[in-house]
Ligand SMILES: Nc1ncnc2c1ncn2[C@@H]1O[C@H](COP(=O)(O)OP(=O)(O)OP(=O)(O)O)[C@@H](O)[C@H]1O
């Protein structure tokens with residue numbers, strides 16, 4: 001089957017990110033059961049699949065947030081899941097952007113402060129960070145909400161603030177978990193348009209979890225997670 | 241698209257020659273399937289016979305396109321009624337997909353693999369339509385959207401069907 005690299009036999013420098021034979025469980029609950037996935041630099045990949053199949057867990061393993069129980073995660077051929085917590089956190093800060101599925105904004109901070117966070121963490125001066133953060137609000141159709149506490153935003157507004165935060169530092173890889181989940185169709189389209197434009201301009205690699213085919217259609221390729229395994233949709237033949 | 245009603249609608253906007261009607265029809269409704277001239281005149285002929293449009297005076301000059309058609313009161317009413325009526329919801333593609341799934345199960349083939357192959361084909365088409373939509377014609381974008389939502393509906397049906405394959409298989413087996 002294509003795109004299912006067997007562990008150990010791939011020139012992993014061909015890929016920006018690889019998951020090899022990744023196993024993860026939450027105590028009794030298996031979430032990933034030997035997942036393989038190879039992602040090329042600059043690619044926009046949609047990860048689809050039923051609820052509870054392991055999509056978010058896979059994303060968190062790829063993004064060095066969770067450490068697999070077995071198998072490995074490779075970034076440009078270098079193993080990253082064996083790095084210590086400090087190194088992984090530096091990697092996340094410097095290389096990755098995130099849009100999480102749930103509860104991701106700091107409710108006490110204003111919307112613009114939330115967006116500026118990755119820049120502040122990278123050491124930018126506060127007013128520079130806030131100025132760059134503000135540029136995103138109009139593009140995402142949420143201008144006027146810059147100073148609102150993020151706890152006082154609607155679901156769809158908060159989601160766009162989160163997307164701005166994910167993109168503001170021009171990460172090498174953007175991980176987005178259902179970034180259009182609480183948006184109406186037109187706003188979802190606006191958001192995807194922005195993701196694709198940003199990705200094509202900066203060469204950002206995007207890993208996008210979505211259950212909406214119209215959102216997945218912005219990606220160049222899709223995989224399906226089923227029962228903790230990654231499947232590509234293209235089978236060799238319609239064999240009995 | 242219903243050609244007679246589209247022409248009536250365009251005529252309700254303003255009286256027009258056949259040529260203008262064809263041009264407007266093609267640019268709004270006939271982007272993938274332009275209307276042949278013959279069909280424009282045949283349709284106008286029928287509408288005119290039924291009193292929905294009137295041909296107006298024959299204008300001086302040569303060529304076939306010397307009549308300016310206008311919509312009549314009866315035409316306006318008929319158009320209005322048509323416009324208010326919902327279209328019969330039509331589950332078109334679903335029947336073929338359904339046949340394939342059921343036959344695959346009956347014949348011991350992998351319905352799951354068929355569904356994956358179909359999903360991939362649907363998503364490929366959706367990617368093309370999305371790319372088309374990202375260029376700037378609003379009309380193309382609206383048409384692409386319609387295609388996209390329909391393909392998405394098919395995909396949702398495939399997901400449901402995939403989830404029900406075990407029950408469906410045991411039903412087919414008995
Ligand atoms: N923090 C947790 N504690 C215990 N079990 C968990 C936790 N997070 C996820 N799981 C379990 O792991 C499995 C995979 O979950 P995951 O969140 O990766 O699914 P998903 O594909 O993202 O689903 P959804 O589409 O609903 O977001 C599920 O069975 C889920 O119940």
Ligand SMILES: [Mg+2]
Nearest residue numbers: 055056057101
């Ligand atoms: Mg999830």
